[in-house]
């Protein structure tokens with residue numbers, strides 16, 4: 414019998430996105446309520462090892478689409494394969510991690526399957542056989558609960574919210590290889606090249622994030638190199654600030670985030686931006702340094718488990734959300750904090 418709950422395993426070149434294993438954890442909780450087991454969908458080329466990892470992470474079955482046409486993620490053949498499998502086996506629920514690829518594939522598959530998508534779930538429940546999805550709306554000010562009347566119910570899951578099952582390499586199985594013929598006919602795009610972004614800890618997977626805002630440019634004691642105009646001097650100061658922030662991040666093994674004001678001012682590249690128009694993160698610890706706490710920023714980090722804010726303005730809105738607040742000049746606090754963590758962690 415085919416399982417009712419399917420989980421799409423998102424990966425890049427065979428390396429799984431951790432949220433894929435969290436999705437298996439969420440799938441297993443649903444399966445306890447809906448009955449049956451969890452089937453993992455592994456698409457790619459030479460991805461048998463991912464199938465093995467999916468079994469070790471708790472999948473009861475794996476549908477393996479292994480084909481050169483699936484070597485690079487492209488929405489057309491991936492969605493075509495997913496829709497073909499879904500029509501044949503009629504799962505009740507398909508879970509995806511809320512990654513760029515996961516969102517795209519869920520949306521495209523929903524069109525193919527004439528069903529709906531409920532994106533960015535932070536909680537799942539089952540009522541009368543339907544999955545009730547809780548998801549933040551209005552920049553996280555409200556939580557909405559939704560259900561989908563069509564089948565399958567396509568749901569993307571926010572990263573670092575659901576618990577991944579403990580890996581047990583003793584759990585093994587044989588993946589079911591699926592027919593991939595004809596997928597090449599669906600392809601309309603070609604991956605020309607991958608360009609390396611910055612190395613470092615991925616923001617969305619990070620357990621700890623140290624984030625900087627416009628306040629990092631505010632260090633009048635620093636004298637910029639001669640010949641800089643006011644704007645260049647501001648960016649230079651901010652970059653010294655981000656360097657200091659990077660030291661704290663490196664001691665904590667953290668990723669570096671930023672506010673949009675810092676990104677727009679050219680202090681740091683866009684891939685670091687947290688917020689409504691940046692990345693949505695849920696780390697265990699989020700340290701906001703020189704960030705005021707505008708609603709659009711909060712939309713991206715509100716679900717962090719512990720928030721610490723460093724700001725010289727005691728009325729900054731970030732303090733309303735922060736568990737711990739340090740009111741003072743970040744230029745004094747940051748080096749002390751870094752040194753204290755260095756000693757504490759023996760680094």
Ligand SMILES: Cc1cc2nc3c(=O)[nH]c(=O)nc-3n(C[C@H](O)[C@H](O)[C@H](O)COP(=O)(O)OP(=O)(O)OC[C@H]3O[C@@H](n4cnc5c(N)ncnc54)[C@H](O)[C@@H]3O)c2cc1C
Pocket residue numbers: 625626627628629631632671672673674675686687688689690691692702703704705706707708709710713723724725726729741742743744
């Ligand atoms: C449609 C839309 C989408 C947006 N999307 C995003 C988004 O995705 N992410 C995002 O972040 N913003 C977003 N914004 C922008 C948002 O509204 C704010 O403008 C932005 O978050 C402010 O960034 P900031 O906190 O770094 O700067 P500011 O608001 O200028 O705050 C700087 C803070 O630093 C403090 N400070 C200054 N000097 C020091 C010092 N020496 N020591 C300690 N503290 C100091 C100040 O007290 C202040 O609180 C969006 C806005 C719009 C309209």
